[in-house]
Amino acid sequence: MVRVPAPAVSHRPKSLHHNHKRHLKERIIELLLFLAAFFSVFITFAIIYLLISESLVFFEHVSLWDFLTDTQWTPLFDDAHYGILPLVSGTAVSSLVALAIALPFGTIIAIYLSEFAPFLVREIAKPFLELLGGIPTVVYGYFALLFVTPMLQTIFPNLPGFSLLSAGLVMGIMIIPYVSSMTEDAMRSVPMHLREGSYAIGATRFQTAVKVVMPASLSGIAAAYILGISRAVGETMVVAIAAGMQPNLVWNPMEPAATITTYIVQVSLGDLPHGSVGYQTIFAAGLTLLLLTLVFNILGHLLRKRFREVY
Amino acid sequence: MNNTDNINEIRTIIARHKRWDLLALVAGIIALMIAVLTFIALFGNMVIDGMPRLTWEFFTSFPSRKPEIAGILSAWVGTTLVMLVTAAAAVPLGVAAGVYLEEYAPKNFITEIIEINVTNLAGVPSIIYGLLALGLFVYQLGLGQSILAAGLTLALLILPIVIVATREAIRSIPVTIREGAYALGATKWQTVADHVVPYSAAGILTGIIIGLARAIGETAPIITIGALTFIAFLPPSPVQDQFPFLSFEWLMEPFTVMPIQMFNWISRPQEAFQHNAAAAGLVLVLMTLLMNGLAIYLRYHLRKKIKW
Numbered sequence: 001m002v003r004v005p006a007p008a009v010s011h012r013p014k015s016l017h018h019n020h021k022r023h024l025k026e027r028i029i030e031l032l033l034f035l036a037a038f039f040s041v042f043i044t045f046a047i048i049y050l051l052i053s054e055s056l057v058f059f060e061h062v063s064l065w066d067f068l069t070d071t072q073w074t075p076l077f078d079d080a081h082y083g084i085l086p087l088v089s090g091t092a093v094s095s096l097v098a099l100a101i102a103l104p105f106g107t108i109i110a111i112y113l114s115e116f117a118p119f120l121v122r123e124i125a126k127p128f129l130e131l132l133g134g135i136p137t138v139v140y141g142y143f144a145l146l147f148v149t150p151m152l153q154t155i156f157p158n159l160p161g162f163s164l165l166s167a168g169l170v171m172g173i174m175i176i177p178y179v180s181s182m183t184e185d186a187m188r189s190v191p192m193h194l195r196e197g198s199y200a201i202g203a204t205r206f207q208t209a210v211k212v213v214m215p216a217s218l219s220g221i222a223a224a225y226i227l228g229i230s231r232a233v234g235e236t237m238v239v240a241i242a243a244g245m246q247p248n249l250v251w252n253p254m255e256p257a258a259t260i261t262t263y264i265v266q267v268s269l270g271d272l273p274h275g276s277v278g279y280q281t282i283f284a285a286g287l288t289l290l291l292l293t294l295v296f297n298i299l300g301h302l303l304r305k306r307f308r309e310v311y
Numbered sequence: 312m313n314n315t316d317n318i319n320e321i322r323t324i325i326a327r328h329k330r331w332d333l334l335a336l337v338a339g340i341i342a343l344m345i346a347v348l349t350f351i352a353l354f355g356n357m358v359i360d361g362m363p364r365l366t367w368e369f370f371t372s373f374p375s376r377k378p379e380i381a382g383i384l385s386a387w388v389g390t391t392l393v394m395l396v397t398a399a400a401a402v403p404l405g406v407a408a409g410v411y412l413e414e415y416a417p418k419n420f421i422t423e424i425i426e427i428n429v430t431n432l433a434g435v436p437s438i439i440y441g442l443l444a445l446g447l448f449v450y451q452l453g454l455g456q457s458i459l460a461a462g463l464t465l466a467l468l469i470l471p472i473v474i475v476a477t478r479e480a481i482r483s484i485p486v487t488i489r490e491g492a493y494a495l496g497a498t499k500w501q502t503v504a505d506h507v508v509p510y511s512a513a514g515i516l517t518g519i520i521i522g523l524a525r526a527i528g529e530t531a532p533i534i535t536i537g538a539l540t541f542i543a544f545l546p547p548s549p550v551q552d553q554f555p556f557l558s559f560e561w562l563m564e565p566f567t568v569m570p571i572q573m574f575n576w577i578s579r580p581q582e583a584f585q586h587n588a589a590a591a592g593l594v595l596v597l598m599t600l601l602m603n604g605l606a607i608y609l610r611y612h613l614r615k616k617i618k619w
Contacts, residue, residue, distance in 0.1 A: 022498060025500070026498050026499060026500050029500045030411075030415055030499075030500075032407065033407050033408070033410055033411035033415055034411055034415070034416075036403075036404050036407035036408040036411060037407070037408040037411040037412055037416070037425050037474075038421075038425060039404060039408065039470075040408060040425060040428050040429050040432055040470060040471070040474070041424060041425055041428050043432060043443075043467055043470070044428050044431070044432060046443055046447060047435070047439060047440075047442075047443045050442065050443055050446040050447060051439075051442065054446065105342050105345070105346060108338055108339055108342040109339065109342050109343050109346060111335065111339060112335075112336070112338075112339020112340065112342065112343060113339075113343075116335070116336050116339055117339070125343065127607045127611075128347075130603065130607060131600055131603050131604065131607070132350055134521070134524050134525065134528075134599050134600070134602075134603040135528070135596055135599060135600075136527070136528025136529070136530065136570055136595055136596070136599060137528065137530065137531075138528065138530045138570040138573050138574050138577075138592070138595075139357075139528070139573070139592045139595060139596055141574070141577065142357065142573070142577055142588055142589065142592050143353045143356070143357070145577060146356075146360075146577075146585055146589075147352075147353060147356050173346070173349055173350075176346055203328075204328045204329060204331065204332035205332055205335070205336075206328075206331050206332040206334075206335040206336075207328060207331075207332075209335070227434070230434050230436070233436070234435075234436025234437070234438065234439075235436075236436070236437065236438045236530070236531035237530045237531055237570075237574065240531075240574075241574070241577055241578070261436065261438050261531065264438055264441070264442065264531075264535060265438070265531060265534050265535070268441070268445075268534050268535045268536075268537055269534065271537070274450055282442065282535075283442060283446070286438070286439055286442040289436060289438070289439065290435070290436075290439055293434060293435065293436060297431060297434050
């Protein structure tokens with residue numbers, strides 16, 4: 001009878017050693033993955049650092065008071081004025097026009113899709129809206145300049161070739177899919193039994209939608225609106241193409257104007273030397289834009305917290 | 312008598328509410344129709360303007376001062392190369408970050424910071440990324456207005472999209488799969504690399520495609536880094552016929568991309584250039600529709616097929 005040799009004792013330390021190597025490899029991989037995740041924080045810091053450091057140099061030339069109160073923005077002229085107000089007014093007007101279109105339409109479409117539409121309509125409309133959300137903004141700029149502006153000019157004959165109105169309108173159309181899609185998601189996530197309770201006491205679908213589903217999903221709807229607002233404020237190409245790029249302190253959407261974003265585009269299209277005051281203005285403008293969107297993001301965060309419903 | 316009065320009153324209330332219900336239904340359908348018809352009108356207009364320009368020559372010609380012989384050769388080659396860089400940078404980083412946050416991250420302060428940060432980054436306007444790239448890539452790292460700088464810029468832009476998609480895909484893998492792997496003695500990384508990531512690959516792919524479709528159309532950040540708009544030459548080919556067969560010279564070359572080319576044509580006053588813009592826009596829209604359509608199809612298929 002052949003004796004089975006006993007397992008060599010020397011194997012044990014080796015396998016332990018192997019285990020140790022395996023453990024080390026695991027730790028290294030975990031560290032690499034952590035670094036990848038932490039990289040996003042690095043991006044944020046890089047953005048903030050860059051905008052602030054370039055803006056600080058800018059504010060050595062221009063006082064913060066002038067920046068916030070001067071009503072002219074002519075940084076590239078001989079008689080340079082550095083008032084951000086004209087750019088902010090352009091941004092506000094075009095965003096208001098866009099939101100006046102996107103929020104009502106987006107909400108009505110969301111209510112319809114979530115509470116009224118038959119299954120098939122929703123299954124077709126949802127992906128369709130998502131596809132529209134993916135279309136490049138430069139294409140919407142083309143529509144605004146070459147289709148919507150001429151059409152509006154037949155209604156308002158004295159509308160100039162570049163106007164905040166047509167840019168805002170197209171921006172609004174562009175944002176509808178975002179608002180409706182997110183609002184609908186929020187409304188769909190309201191549990192069915194809330195609707196059933198409402199139907200059981202005799203409410204119509206409309207009453208259920210407005211008095212039960214919408215209040216219950218208010219935090220999600222607020223998030224959708226905030227997203228719409230920050231998209232409108234940060235939108236660049238539509239306004240750059242269709243609203244002209246002259247910084248005017250206007251509150252009338254029928255006029256051409258520049259926004260914060262279009263000013264950055266305008267400067268980038270020319271070639272300003274690195275380190276000049278003109279070069280630093282775009283970082284000051286960018287910082288203003290970032291602060292604006294930050295305010296909306298924080299607002300959205302607070303709204304979400306305030307109206308969060310737990311079932 | 313009083314009783315029938317009451318009943319009549321209730322009936323009028325019910326009728327009124329039903330009228331409102333009908334009104335809301337009609338308003339919803341009309342709003343949806345208006346939105347759909349507007350989009351159809353816009354695209355119809357673009358097809359009418361751009362279709363006649365969509366010939367083979369349009370794809371094989373460089374931009375030109377003469378609108379009738381101008382084409383998008385340098386633009387689509389540029390877009391392809393920039394997308395290569397974007398995918399090469401955003402995919403590994405985004406997937407790794409998503410895997411970490413979903414599989415490894417302990418519940419602590421740092422993790423929470425990273426999560427809030429990813430959400431916030433998704434809401435930063437794209438032109439801000441352009442400014443970051445201008446300061447960081449173009450000047451501090453000295454990459455200039457190159458394909459590499461543009462690709463990295465767009466990679467930063469779509470990173471949050473890839474991370475969120477990866478997390479969602481991984482979250483849908485049931486915990487039993489992981490327990491099975493652990494029970495057989497697999498390490499965490501073996502479980503993740505051999506099971507979790509492969510099983511969620513289709514979902515991750517969906518997110519990558521959506522991210523790249525977004526990057527293809529982005530114009531503002533590329534303008535901000537100062538990309539030239541008139542490029543009548545191609546970067547050196549990445550594939551060479553001599554050893555070592557691969558060349559990375561193209562990374563540092565100036566370039567143009569589809570949306571920049573389109574923007575350039577829109578800004579010209581001549582109508583013939585605007586037809587070119589329509590044609591370029593049509594190509595761009597078809598590209599993004601195709602990519603997004605593929606992503607939606609993938610996701611739809613996933614939802615149907617996989618039952619854990």
